[in-house]
Amino acid sequence: xxxxxxxxxxxxxxxxxxxxxxxxxxxxxxxxxxxxxxxxxxxxxxxxxxxxxxxxxxxxxxxxxxxxxxxxxxxxxxxxxxxxxxxxxxxxxxxxxxxxxxxxxxxxxxxxxxxxxxxxxxxxxxxxxxxxxxxxxxxxxxxxxxxxxxxxxxxxxxxxxxxxxxxxxxxxxxxxxxxxxxxxxxxxxxxxxxxxxxxxxxxxxxxxxxxxxxxxxxxxxxxxxxxxxxxxxxxxxxxxxxxxxxxxxxxxxxxxxxxxxxxxxxxxxxxxxxxxxxxxxxxxxxxxxxxxxxxxxxxxxxxxxxxxxxxxxxxxxxxxxxxxxxxxxxxxxxxxxxxxxxxxxxxxxxxxxxxxxxxxxxxxxxxxxxxxxxxxxxxxxxxxxxxxxxxxxxxxxxxxxxxxxxxxxxxxxxxxxxxxxxxxxxxxxxxxx
Amino acid sequence: xxxxxxxxxxxxxxxxxxxxxxxxxxxxxxxxxxxxxxxxxxxxxxxxxxxxxxxxxxxxxxxxxxxxxxxxxxxxxxxxxxxxxxxxxxxxxxxxxxxxxxxxxxxxxxxxxxxxxxxxxxxxxxxxxxxxxxxxxxxxxxxxxxxxxxxxxxxxxxxxxxxxxxxxxxxxxxxxxxxxxxxxxxxxxxxxxxxxxxxxxxxxxxxxxxxxxxxxxxxxxxxxxxxxxxxxxxxxxxxxxxxxxxxxxxxxxxxxxxxxxxxxxxxxxxxxxxxxxxxxxxxxxxxxxxxxxxxxxxxxxxxxxxxxxxxxxxxxxxxxxxxxxxxxxxxxxxxxxxxxxxxxxxxxxxxxxxxxxxxxxxxxxxxxxxxxxxxxxxxxxxxxxxxxxxxxxxxxxxxxxxxxxxxxxxxxxxxxxxxxxxxxxxxxxxxxxxxxxxxxxxxxxxxx
Numbered sequence: 001x002x003x004x005x006x007x008x009x010x011x012x013x014x015x016x017x018x019x020x021x022x023x024x025x026x027x028x029x030x031x032x033x034x035x036x037x038x039x040x041x042x043x044x045x046x047x048x049x050x051x052x053x054x055x056x057x058x059x060x061x062x063x064x065x066x067x068x069x070x071x072x073x074x075x076x077x078x079x080x081x082x083x084x085x086x087x088x089x090x091x092x093x094x095x096x097x098x099x100x101x102x103x104x105x106x107x108x109x110x111x112x113x114x115x116x117x118x119x120x121x122x123x124x125x126x127x128x129x130x131x132x133x134x135x136x137x138x139x140x141x142x143x144x145x146x147x148x149x150x151x152x153x154x155x156x157x158x159x160x161x162x163x164x165x166x167x168x169x170x171x172x173x174x175x176x177x178x179x180x181x182x183x184x185x186x187x188x189x190x191x192x193x194x195x196x197x198x199x200x201x202x203x204x205x206x207x208x209x210x211x212x213x214x215x216x217x218x219x220x221x222x223x224x225x226x227x228x229x230x231x232x233x234x235x236x237x238x239x240x241x242x243x244x245x246x247x248x249x250x251x252x253x254x255x256x257x258x259x260x261x262x263x264x265x266x267x268x269x270x271x272x273x274x275x276x277x278x279x280x281x282x283x284x285x286x287x288x289x290x291x292x293x294x295x296x297x298x299x300x301x302x303x304x305x306x307x308x309x310x311x312x313x314x315x316x317x318x319x320x321x322x323x324x325x326x327x328x329x330x331x332x333x334x335x336x337x338x339x340x341x342x343x344x345x346x347x348x349x350x351x352x353x354x355x356x357x358x359x360x361x362x363x364x365x366x367x368x369x370x371x372x373x374x375x376x377x378x379x380x381x382x383x384x385x386x387x388x389x390x391x392x393x394x395x396x397x398x399x400x401x402x403x404x405x406x407x408x409x410x411x412x413x414x415x416x417x418x419x420x421x422x423x424x425x426x427x428x429x430x431x432x433x
Numbered sequence: 434x435x436x437x438x439x440x441x442x443x444x445x446x447x448x449x450x451x452x453x454x455x456x457x458x459x460x461x462x463x464x465x466x467x468x469x470x471x472x473x474x475x476x477x478x479x480x481x482x483x484x485x486x487x488x489x490x491x492x493x494x495x496x497x498x499x500x501x502x503x504x505x506x507x508x509x510x511x512x513x514x515x516x517x518x519x520x521x522x523x524x525x526x527x528x529x530x531x532x533x534x535x536x537x538x539x540x541x542x543x544x545x546x547x548x549x550x551x552x553x554x555x556x557x558x559x560x561x562x563x564x565x566x567x568x569x570x571x572x573x574x575x576x577x578x579x580x581x582x583x584x585x586x587x588x589x590x591x592x593x594x595x596x597x598x599x600x601x602x603x604x605x606x607x608x609x610x611x612x613x614x615x616x617x618x619x620x621x622x623x624x625x626x627x628x629x630x631x632x633x634x635x636x637x638x639x640x641x642x643x644x645x646x647x648x649x650x651x652x653x654x655x656x657x658x659x660x661x662x663x664x665x666x667x668x669x670x671x672x673x674x675x676x677x678x679x680x681x682x683x684x685x686x687x688x689x690x691x692x693x694x695x696x697x698x699x700x701x702x703x704x705x706x707x708x709x710x711x712x713x714x715x716x717x718x719x720x721x722x723x724x725x726x727x728x729x730x731x732x733x734x735x736x737x738x739x740x741x742x743x744x745x746x747x748x749x750x751x752x753x754x755x756x757x758x759x760x761x762x763x764x765x766x767x768x769x770x771x772x773x774x775x776x777x778x779x780x781x782x783x784x785x786x787x788x789x790x791x792x793x794x795x796x797x798x799x800x801x802x803x804x805x806x807x808x809x810x811x812x813x814x815x816x817x818x819x820x821x822x823x824x825x826x827x828x829x830x831x832x833x834x835x836x837x838x839x840x841x842x843x844x845x846x847x848x849x850x851x852x853x854x855x856x857x858x859x860x861x862x863x864x865x866x867x868x869x870x871x872x873x874x875x876x877x878x879x880x881x
Binding site: 220385400 | 624846
């Protein structure tokens, strides 16, 4: 057979040309021509009329936005494929021997069936900062809340110069020391009316001969009015507020405000410092700012891994099926534990498959676009920028410059080339082997 | 109501006669005409295509004004949505030899670009006559390039408005502020009452540029504003420092911004409006700043009723006069290779007429720069007040600075003004850093 083919080519070259022509035409029109034109276009300015040489490439590396995109692409290519492959490997090995493995694999593989755009929208919601809407923060907040109790008055704060100053942590310290016979007035503001609906009218307590008394209240009557620092009609107490008397840094007495905001401390608190405990105010944990400038890229990589770990798992599981059982058994008989079997036998035998998965994902990650466009909000989009997205904005955004866009496209192509060469080499070796 | 009816019957009857008059032959007596403010030629069999960004209800409203043109002239007009990037859209169409006849542009910079490239056609005498009769010089000049009139401003936006939740104001017992100091004081009081006072859409850079422009216009004055818009004074100028310092009164305070600066940076424009008006018992924010179009977001996204739960006051005066920053859409006739047709000019003249503005205004969600429009045409009081404020400003309004600037500086995510002001919202202490960034970006975008 090997001898037959050249004979045909020699005898009827036109037949060969005929057979090759459709493929050549398609490849030429859809691959070679666009690449060539992009190269050509990247040497011209925005309107496409003036030749600028390599200026677009220079601009590309001088532009801070594009440099940022390059940096993010680097993070992506180092982290995302490795993470997806590692997770895929773990899933594949773990599911190999469980009974419902097919069902399990199906579930893991399912995200692959979703378009990038839909996945982007899903994760935009998952990462929503408001714990009532974003499931990621909802989980964090509910876990946090099981271990620590929320403060009763997180919003309450003093007016400036109202006799309360910020103390250690988030506590508030009264500027006047406690005194028997002189009720302490501790006014706070900033609490929304519905939150004090259950509280009673605030009352200024009568001076007591044998106790330090005072009132903690919301110094703001709904509808305005009322004098600052004075308990007016319609102003509510702040029940449950913990008041501490502190002397030389140690708490000597504690009291809790009643429904009308009044509290009473024993007489020995006389002369001590009055402090509203930090536990009253500690701002409740509101989750993590997933889409903020620092976490936005890792967060998007997370959503990518969610999509592609299933792909990695399926390929690796297929490779795993080809690993000879006898070798694993032999190792076990020789006294290797499961970790050693995995580390020394399974992984080396799977290496070719792992390489295929890793390289495929690398190529895929280089052109990542949709997830970043959809998940990153406007204010942090520059922090999440990647080359493909920048290509799009440069070419088709406001003030389009398709010369610069083409230059980015050519650069992306150059980035893919080494991975491609690696892939082709590997394929050749496999054929020889 | 009676006049409106009389008008429509009169218009219907005019159809046949108008054909004899021709487009250019209109006399000067039109302005005085009681029945119709414009005479149009017979254009039976003519086909026109309009491209604009509008979709949905906005498009339907616009088309109702166009439908009247069709019935008066017999021309057929079709609508093509252009997508957000009108310049690119038109460029492609012209390259393909199928340019729309009329295009409506949201950025004044694009008009200049089109005029320079010879794509746009100058208006004829009939259009000029309508413009002179109905438009303040300021609005006319915005549609001109190098002394030649190219465009007709068909729609205006008043971007000097602050919308507020009446519950929040009642709870705090405050009233509408008139100066910036009063505004900050009102915001503090609202904060004391337990409602986060100001909702800022930091995720959308354009809302931040509008904040800055209002403050700058009121504080530094219209002349400085024009110079800054043309980049004749650098962004490192002291007046910019002053405006940013003023803005930092608000942006630099955790208590005055709903969600603090970080929360504001996560908030996009629709959310900034809905969070202010969604909960009428215990609002998540008391006030939100943006143009007249906030009304439609309130109507679409919340149960609040504009005029009852949601009211509006003019942007407070920072310097002597309160600012009037406006935006708008300009209709331009495209004639990339040759003269514009009679039909194109007739449609532009129609857009410049009070009749067209009245039909469009009745549909709501629309503000006309046409000063001859009887404001009773607006469907509600809030819109009428906004429109009257805009017309009353006469020539003292200024066009949105970021829309005048090159798009790379004034209208692109991640660069120029948008990025600079987001950085400023993140760190309001670093005013000089923001100014240096603005100046370097402006130098690049303006190409000097």
